[in-house]
Every structure is written in C-alpha cells, then in structure tokens.
Amino acid sequence: MKKIKSNGGYSGIEIAISLGIISITLLILSALYFNMYIGNIEIERRTQALNYASQIFEKVSEYYYADVTEENFKTTKNSSGNNEIAGIEIPKSYEVNIDIQNYKNNEATDVVKNVKIEITYKVGNKDNTITLNRYKTKEVLITPNKPELKENMIAIKVQKTNETSTYKTTNSSDTDWYNYRQRKWALAKDNQSGNEIQASELYVWIPRYAYYIDSEQNVNIEFLYADKNQKVDSYGNLENISSEYIVDSKFSGDNKNGYWIKISEIKNDETANRLNNSQYGNFIY
Helix, strand or coil: CCCCECCCCCEHHHHHHHHHHHHHHHHHHHHHHHHHHHHHHHHHHHHHHHHHHHHHHHHHHHCCHHHCCCCCCCCEECCCCCEEECCEEECCCCEEEEEEEECCCCHHHCCEEEEEEEEEEEECCEEEEEEEEEEEECCCCCCCCCCCCCCCEEEEEEEEECCEEEEEECCCCCCCCCEHHHCECCEEEECCCCCCCCHHHCEEEEECEEEEECCCCCEEEEECCCCCCEEECCCCCEEECCCCCEECCCCCHHHCCEEEEEHHHHHHCHHHHHHHCCCCCCCCC
C-alpha cells in the first residue's frame, strides 16, 4: 500500500495520531483546569461559609446566656432578598440552620448551651455543608453593681464596735469590703487626702437601682444589673422589673452603673437619700 504524504512530509496516520494526542492532552488539561476551578470555588465558598459561622458565633458571645435562643437567631429575609441572622447579612446562596440545645433541661442546672451551625452552599450541582459547634456558658450575673474605683480612690473598710467606728484601707478584692444585706456600704477615699481617714471625707458607692414607693410611703428598692433595667432572678437570669418600679434618672451617662457621693452630701442628694431610707439603709459609716 502506498503511504499518503502530506505537503509537509507527514502521513495521514501520523497526523491523525498527533491530532488525537493533542485532543487527549486538551481534554486532560481542560479536566485539570475545571477541577482546579471547582476546587478554587469550593475553597472560596467554604472559607466564606466559615466566615459567616464565625460572625454568628461572635454575635452569640455578645448575647446574654438567656438571650441565646433559636428565636433570636432565626433566619429572616431583608429588603435585598438576602438572609439575615441577628443583624448579620448572608447571601441567599448560603442556607444557614442554627440549632441551640440546653445541655441540661432542668432550669436549676441549665448552665451550658450547645450552639450548632450548619451552612450549606452549592459548588456546581453539588451541595456542600459545614457543621460547627460551640458552647455558650452561662455568665455569672451579680447585683448590686460592684463599686468602680476611680484611679485616685482607695477602698476603705469600716469596722463598727458599739458606738465606735474605725476605718482602714483595703482593696476591691476584699470580700468584707461591703455587704448590702448587712447594710454595710462600699466606702472609698481620695488617695490625695493624706493618710488620715475622716468620715466626712469618705465616699459611698450608690449602685444602679429602681424604686417603688408604696401606699404607706415605704421605699422599695430593686438593684439592677450593669446598665440594664433588669434584675437578676434566683436562677441567675435577667428578669424584667415590675412596671411600678422607676429607674432613677441619675443613672445615665458616666453614672449608668452607679456613682460615688461624699457622705457629707448624701442629705442633699435625692437618689442617695432615697436608698438611705429604704430597706437597705441607713448607711453605716
């Protein structure tokens, strides 16, 4: 059989083989490129999904334990048609499911919640899902608010024996510095006033509170948590105060958690005087 030669001197078979090799090579390169492209898309979308999960967990850390609920972290649609969870905008191409379960169902021992986030996204025609878990531990909520010593202040402890009161310096970690149930109030002095401690120069810490004056003109006090208008219940959860209670207007701005007042000025301060005449007064100093 006579071989057919091309103008360049190659036979038809050689050309066909060459074209076949080129086609196979192109197919392999295309497949590799496609796999690399899909891989890059997968990495990009997975990274973004992890970023959204991280934002949600960050928001969980900002919420109080009692407020970490599926209702507060449910998915809604915003005006752009995207998903929104606790103020976090997530594209509609990402499907988010949040499951929040109490570690213990008994209210008295409910101190840990398991927050599970599942985010599903598509890469090509395939659904991919990441699942992450994090625990939310119940914070210790304490009222009344702890005294906030200023830089120029020193904590003072009072010791009363019969009719005599003695004072000595202490620090904020001293568990005997104050005790509201015993009507023992947190005291402090200006550290620039010398070593001598004069009762009239001492300051008293007035923590944030709400008050209610009953029909017999008795002043009832509810101490409030941080800068909120809520108290702490017997299980350590935040609880709204009764509607008849009023939050003193003086607790705002720099005084939102409480404030210091000189003992000598208490009688002219309605807020301090109201507390002084409540079930927690008189101040002992």
